[in-house]
Amino acid sequence: MTLHSTNPEGRKPVIRCAACPIADRAVCSYSTTRELSLLEAIKSYRTYLPGEEIQSTGEAAAHVGSVVEGIVSLSRLMPDGRRQMVGLLFPGDFLGRATRDTAPYDAIAVGQVTLCQFDRRRFEKMLGDSPALNRRLLDMTLDELDAAREWMVLLGRKTAREKIASFIALTARRSRAPVSADGLHIALPLTREAMADYLGLTIETVSRQIGALKRDGLIILTDARHLVIPDLDALSAEAGDDVV
Amino acid sequence: MTLHSTNPEGRKPVIRCAACPIADRAVCSYSTTRELSLLEAIKSYRTYLPGEEIQSTGEAAAHVGSVVEGIVSLSRLMPDGRRQMVGLLFPGDFLGRATRDTAPYDAIAVGQVTLCQFDRRRFEKMLGDSPALNRRLLDMTLDELDAAREWMVLLGRKTAREKIASFIALTARRSRAPVSADGLHIALPLTREAMADYLGLTIETVSRQIGALKRDGLIILTDARHLVIPDLDALSAEAGDDVV
DNA sequence: CGGTTGAGTTGATCTGAGTCAAACACTCCA
DNA sequence: TGGAGTGTTTGACTCAGATCAACTCAACCG
Numbered sequence: 001m002t003l004h005s006t007n008p009e010g011r012k013p014v015i016r017c018a019a020c021p022i023a024d025r026a027v028c029s030y031s032t033t034r035e036l037s038l039l040e041a042i043k044s045y046r047t048y049l050p051g052e053e054i055q056s057t058g059e060a061a062a063h064v065g066s067v068v069e070g071i072v073s074l075s076r077l078m079p080d081g082r083r084q085m086v087g088l089l090f091p092g093d094f095l096g097r098a099t100r101d102t103a104p105y106d107a108i109a110v111g112q113v114t115l116c117q118f119d120r121r122r123f124e125k126m127l128g129d130s131p132a133l134n135r136r137l138l139d140m141t142l143d144e145l146d147a148a149r150e151w152m153v154l155l156g157r158k159t160a161r162e163k164i165a166s167f168i169a170l171t172a173r174r175s176r177a178p179v180s181a182d183g184l185h186i187a188l189p190l191t192r193e194a195m196a197d198y199l200g201l202t203i204e205t206v207s208r209q210i211g212a213l214k215r216d217g218l219i220i221l222t223d224a225r226h227l228v229i230p231d232l233d234a235l236s237a238e239a240g241d242d243v244v
Numbered sequence: 245m246t247l248h249s250t251n252p253e254g255r256k257p258v259i260r261c262a263a264c265p266i267a268d269r270a271v272c273s274y275s276t277t278r279e280l281s282l283l284e285a286i287k288s289y290r291t292y293l294p295g296e297e298i299q300s301t302g303e304a305a306a307h308v309g310s311v312v313e314g315i316v317s318l319s320r321l322m323p324d325g326r327r328q329m330v331g332l333l334f335p336g337d338f339l340g341r342a343t344r345d346t347a348p349y350d351a352i353a354v355g356q357v358t359l360c361q362f363d364r365r366r367f368e369k370m371l372g373d374s375p376a377l378n379r380r381l382l383d384m385t386l387d388e389l390d391a392a393r394e395w396m397v398l399l400g401r402k403t404a405r406e407k408i409a410s411f412i413a414l415t416a417r418r419s420r421a422p423v424s425a426d427g428l429h430i431a432l433p434l435t436r437e438a439m440a441d442y443l444g445l446t447i448e449t450v451s452r453q454i455g456a457l458k459r460d461g462l463i464i465l466t467d468a469r470h471l472v473i474p475d476l477d478a479l480s481a482e483a484g485d486d487v488v
Numbered sequence: 489c490g491g492t493t494g495a496g497t498t499g500a501t502c503t504g505a506g507t508c509a510a511a512c513a514c515t516c517c518a
Numbered sequence: 519t520g521g522a523g524t525g526t527t528t529g530a531c532t533c534a535g536a537t538c539a540a541c542t543c544a545a546c547c548g
Contacts, residue, residue, distance in 0.1 A: 074393075076393070076397045078397070078401060078484060078485070078486075079484075079485075079486050080484075082401045083401075084396060084397040084400040084401045086393035086396045086397065087393065097386055098382070099379075099382065099383060099386065100386065104390065104393075104394075105393065127379070128375070128379075129375060130375070131372070131373060131374070131375045131378055134375055134378035134379055134382060135343075135371070135372075135378055137382055138342070138343065138378060138381055138382045138385060139343060141382060141385045141386060141389060142341055142343065142344065142385060144389055145385060145388055145389045145392060146348065148389060148392040148393060148396060149318075149320070149330035149331065149348075149349065149392060150348075151396055152328060152330045152392065152395055152396055152399055153320045153322070153328040153330065155396055155399035155400040155444065156328040156399040156443075156444030157322060157326045157327075157328045157444060199400075200399065200400030200401060240322060240323075240324075241322070241323075242322075242323050243323075
């Protein structure tokens with residue numbers, strides 16, 4: 001990851017953090033260099049282990065930040081133990097809610113996770129006088145809202161098969177996997193349990209529906225966490241969405 | 245609704261639109277008077293009839309605005325006719341996505357609706373140089389995101405009874421209804437069909453579960469759309485949430 | 489090696505909510 | 519006064535997905 005590089009003209013140093021859309025000049029093109037310097041000053045990196053809790057329900061967060069590497073799950077635990085995932089953050093996604101102290105859900109590292117963190121207090125102070133940063137955050141929040149609503153349709157109206165097909169198709173689109181002759185090779189980033197929590201199902205149903213898709217030739221399992229999609233369009237058709 | 249009134253000192257005219265959090269100086273206290281004047285210039289009111297489509301999927305919206313009166317539902321229609329509501333906007337909520345042309349769902353008036361609208365193009369232009377407006381919009385979007393995530397838990401993990409109890413409790417909290425001796429008198433703003441679409445159920449199940457809550461004495465139906473809640477805490481306990 | 493542990497699969501059974509069908513209760517209008 | 523139309527309730531039946539319970543498989547380790 002390039003943190004400091006030289007700009008095309010080879011003069012002024014440009015702050016860069018390729019995977020962090022907040023502090024990356026290339027992505028956040030309307031930020032001024034001064035703002036990026038300020039961000040740089042309050043930036044730090046931290047790595048979390050698989051399963052580690054990054055932030056828990058109700059706890060005041062000291063940092064906000066971007067996911068640089070790995071996946072973070074946001075989930076809510078009901079008092080009796082039922083769990084529902086409410087978001088999955090991939091590299092480039094923003095974690096933490098500017099202007100709010102606490103979040104009503106747990107953020108947990110799925111696999112190993114690297115965050116590009118900013119001190120929350122100072123980040124919020126910057127927010128007060130940076131329209132560009134505000135704008136960027138608004139855009140990202142709107143994207144999350146869209147994703148959440150898409151997921152509401154899945155949770156409320158889709159069958160188990162459609163849910164699994166949607167999830168696999170989503171994963172395939174997220175992972176910029178190369179297309180080889182026999183199809184798209186992808187890895188499932190979640191355990192069966194996490195998939196169940198994301199899709200509002202049980203592990204057994206997840207397992208059975210993956211089995212069904214396999215039997216129908218829509219996916220080919222190499223092992224429990226790796227599969228090949230011979231025809232992504234055919235799989236997407238099983239997801240019940242509009243063809244766009 | 246007072247659009248122009250006099251401020252406490254009785255000198256300068258203050259722009260006011262009590263139910264519109266965007267153009268209401270009292271609510272949006274960090275906006276400058278100048279910004280409010282600009283907003284005032286691009287503001288208009290429009291009334292929609294019950295069931296009228298305010299905006300439909302994929303169609304470019306000419307306006308964004310606040311709900312002043314009535315309720316607006318946001319819903320997504322699957323190709324085979326299944327419908328899932330993804331949001332309910334009450335007075336004070338913002339409709340339309342600044343910075344985005346189209347929305348991937350339908351906005352439909354539930355009952356009669358009055359909107360306080362702003363020309364989208366010009367509103368977005370203002371957004372470019374008003375940190376206060378940006379900030380306000382970010383706050384509202386975060387609220388919507390929270391609500392959406394809360395709803396994901398309901399859709400993914402709650403039973404039909406818990407869904408109905410959640411919805412009635414939510415409605416009770418939203419409606420600033422007076423508490424009389426026998427309990428809280430509230431009106432259900434939605435038809436059984438709309439409730440079903442919101443909760444990810446069928447009308448029959450909605451009807452049966454309302455019947456069950458009635459039989460258990462948690463609610464008293466005066467007619468299909470009006471009920472009394474003798475004990476809101478008892479009802480909320482049926483909703484399956486943490487007691488906060 | 490054998491033993492343990494955690495993830496995943498598979499089978500038998502149960503049940504909550506969906507489906508289908510009918511009846512009821514309104515309001516609106518002719 | 520009597521449909522026509524819309525929203526709501528109720529009943530009988532079905533089925534998708536949950537539950538409960540084994541069982542497989544691989545990784546890890548003393």
